[in-house]
Amino acid sequence: MNLWVLFGLLSLLLGGIGAVLPLLPTTPFVLLAAWCFARSSPRLHAWLLNSRLFGPMIRRWDENHCISRNVRRLALFMVIGVGGSSVLFFVPAGWLQFAGGVLVAIGFISVWRLKVCPDC
The missing domain is CATH 1.10.287 (Helix Hairpins)
Known part of the structure; x- marks a missing residue:
């Protein structure tokens, strides 16, 4: 497994945990996961971009910050x-x-x- 994929999966896991735990942010970890997947796995990156929950936010950030x-x-x-x-x-x-x-x-x-x- 590619190191970027591993970092992306770990970031996505931390983002999921952050959705339910206070003081742990979700959005930065999801954006980091998208960045890692863009460098390592077109399939996982496309999956995240097509997600109904995170896709629009990630595309908006990618295009306009x-x-x-x-x-x-x-x-x-x-x-x-x-x-x-x-x-x-x-x-x-x-x-x-x-x-x-x-x-x-x-x-x-x-x-x-x-x-x-x-x-x-």
Whole structure:
């Protein structure tokens, strides 16, 4: 198995885990998987591009380096809602809670800074 395929599959797995775990992002891992598959497996790259869930987002990013307004809203809501509540309610007070808050803030700022597609 090609090393790029392995990295792509690992990134896709991490993206899937990130869909259900707070503080672990989904979109960057899916984009990384698409990048790895583009360099190693035309079949897996086409499969990901034709995915109803991820295909439009990946094509938009490949063509214009932007995300839709709805994707950005959802991502920001998830960062604040899931990430923030997780840090508040499930992380012990102290430096761990502070570190979790910093990670949530970094995630929020990272998503906020992404360009929004003008036609979305």
